[in-house]
Amino acid sequence: MILALAATEIEMQPFLLQWSGTGPSCLTLVTGVGPMETAFRLTRFLCEANERVHAVINFGIGGAYLQPVGHPQPELLELCLAEQEVVGDLGICLQNGVEYLDRSLTGELTFPLDSGLLGIGRKILVEAGEQCFCGVFVTVNAASATRERGDMLQGRWQGLCENMEGAAVARVCREFAIPCMELRAISNYVEDRKPQNWRLYEACLKAAQLAALIIKGMSV
Numbered sequence: 259m260i261l262a263l264a265a266t267e268i269e270m271q272p273f274l275l276q277w278s279g280t281g282p283s284c285l286t287l288v289t290g291v292g293p294m295e296t297a298f299r300l301t302r303f304l305c306e307a308n309e310r311v312h313a314v315i316n317f318g319i320g321g322a323y324l325q326p327v328g329h330p331q332p333e334l335l336e337l338c339l340a341e342q343e344v345v346g347d348l349g350i351c352l353q354n355g356v357e358y359l360d361r362s363l364t365g366e367l368t369f370p371l372d373s374g375l376l377g378i379g380r381k382i383l384v385e386a387g388e389q390c391f392c393g394v395f396v397t398v399n400a401a402s403a404t405r406e407r408g409d410m411l412q413g414r415w416q417g418l419c420e421n422m423e424g425a426a427v428a429r430v431c432r433e434f435a436i437p438c439m440e441l442r443a444i445s446n447y448v449e450d451r452k453p454q455n456w457r458l459y460e461a462c463l464k465a466a467q468l469a470a471l472i473i474k475g476m477s478v
Contacts, residue, residue, distance in 0.1 A: 259309045260473055262317065263287040263300065264466075265423045268459070269318040272466035282476055283309075293345075293397060293426040300430045313375060313437045313476070316427045317469035319461040320419035320442035321401065323412035324449065330391060332419060332444050334457050335464050337390040339379055340440035343369045343425040344415050346396035355410050369428035372437035379439055382475040388468060393418035395440060397425035408448030420448060441469060 260282050264270040270288050277284065287303050289296040304311060322332040332338055345367040350357040358367070376392070383390050396417040402408045411417055424440050431438035445461035446452075 259283045259285060259307075259311055260313050260315060260476065261285050261287060261303070261311045262315045262469060262473060263289055263427065264316070264318045265289055265291050265296065266318070269462045269465065272463045273317070273470055276467055276470035277473075282473060284473055285311075289423060289427075292422050293399065296423040296426040297430055300427060301433075304430070304434050304436070311434075311436055313372075313439070314427065314431050315375075315469055315473055316424060316438065316440040317465045318421065318423070318442055319445040319458065319465060320395070320421045321408075321446045321448045322419045322444045323396075323408050323417050324405065324447060325412070325418075332391045334444050334446070335460055336444050337383070337388065337464065337468055338395070338419050338442050338444065339376055339390050339392045340371045340395040340424060340428075340442075341373075341376065341392050342371060342394045343428040343440065344394060344396050344417070345425045346411050346415060346417070346420065347398045347400070354406070356414075367425075369425055369432060371428060371440055375437050375439040378476060379441065379472045382472050383468065385475075386471060388471075390441075391418060395424050395442070396420040398422060402448045403451040405449045412448075419444060439472070441465060441472070443468070
């Protein structure tokens, strides 16, 4: 069984409209926003599930970091796949950055995503003529609302985009030894906050459509 999860109903509803039930057995879960609710709800689901979950597909929207000159830049509504998730802001918040705590206190902050699922997802997207970017996703407790903070996190982690749930999903999946894939459509750039430029609902639709496409193409 595959578990498709998203943080909000706004992200999940387009998936439910796209999902026809053809393909692998698939259940869905809305985790809530942020690492805490995500970790709690996903852990409870996995502990109570009557069937074994063979793979978790985490989808939704993300904010693209503005990349250094010469590096590929994800644009609005383009798709990103996670090679690795990192906990981006667990530590001491300073004016110009984050002072990270010792790993003996926090545990690991980086979580590789399953390379096999990533390869399957990329193949399905390429065959469908869909472009995607692959790289590091940064999970934050508070969404970045300034270009300065975005540049700091991008530079620290070489991040492609940020979100508020992915590292929690990756951590729980590692604990349960379940392969995990994460895909996000870009709804906005991480810059000085400009909600008038966001493409939130279109990005929700794009992420849901491509998540459904990938799951239908999987054989688990």
